[in-house]
Amino acid sequence: MTTPQPQVDIHKQLANFSNYLKKKGLKITSQRLLVAEKVFSMESHFTVDALAEALKDRRGEISRATIYRIVSVMVEAGQLTEHNFGQNAKYYEHIPGQDHHDHILCLDCGRIDEFVNDAIEEMQLKIAGEHGYDLADHSLNLYGKCVELRTTGSCARGNPDDSGESASN
Amino acid sequence: MTTPQPQVDIHKQLANFSNYLKKKGLKITSQRLLVAEKVFSMESHFTVDALAEALKDRRGEISRATIYRIVSVMVEAGQLTEHNFGQNAKYYEHIPGQDHHDHILCLDCGRIDEFVNDAIEEMQLKIAGEHGYDLADHSLNLYGKCVELRTTGSCARGNPDDSGESASN
DNA sequence: ATGGCTGCAAACACTTTGCATCTGG
């Protein structure tokens, strides 16, 4: 069930990032390496806040401002994507050089799963074309109740009783 | 090109809203009616900010706090939907009692078009099921370059020259 | 009359920015 991908070669990713920095004439600082390393080791989707927390202790901590700046560099570098799941904060996800995918989220526990569907991808291209658009990107998020909630009757955050209408948000 | 829907009976919509308020034991205040009326007359997608601006002059203006509160009531009432288009502010759209639809947005001028695709809707249900989810909602947004930009070489906000990588955001 | 509503301003959460200092190349 859990993505069993073996740490898609963090070293290679770090090397790519360093190359990008070099190519752009940006400096390879300890903060950038630490942030990048942590980013590449994050299991899945995370917020800047979570990233900042995860970066604590190592050698003190890195300033939020700096983390925001580094994250934005990584997005430009194409090694990180940004998601808007309808919550306050943006979510990020490192790109293991692999395929694009969409997301399905649990409205109760916030669990996030991924999926790919070629038919939908094709449809989107077709639709964009029909409307005269040159498709550049898209975001598809499904929201529902996760398998755990359905089978055990409750998941991390909510349970059937008080889940009255958490879906409203 | 522009949605030619003839003001889907604002009076009926207002009546529905009033009924909802009554049913819920909420008060029918002048602010609520003014906001609702304006909401129903808004052409398409708007932010709370735009709504507040549009509400000015009539009889002074309505406090943002109040507008936020009324908008949230209307969402609960099911007469307004909330969208996250990846920008800072949330976008709203009144529901004319009609069909659900998805969006396609221009990365340059911010233009927003709508579309419905049953095949994709079905696919989503299937995908959710395959992942053990009970699908409650979804959001599908396509981003690209609009027809105007493609045909005339420029649209409201940007033009091919400086549009270098506005897609990065 | 009275409890919900409004308006104001302060509080909030997330993100960005100005500036002095520090550091990689």
Added chain:
DNA sequence: CCAGATGCAAAGTGTTTGCAGCCAT
């Protein structure tokens, strides 16, 4: 050595909330 990076704190957005006074019911 010096442009670019960092950290801090202050400033910005967009949105929410506490509270006193107001108005539908």
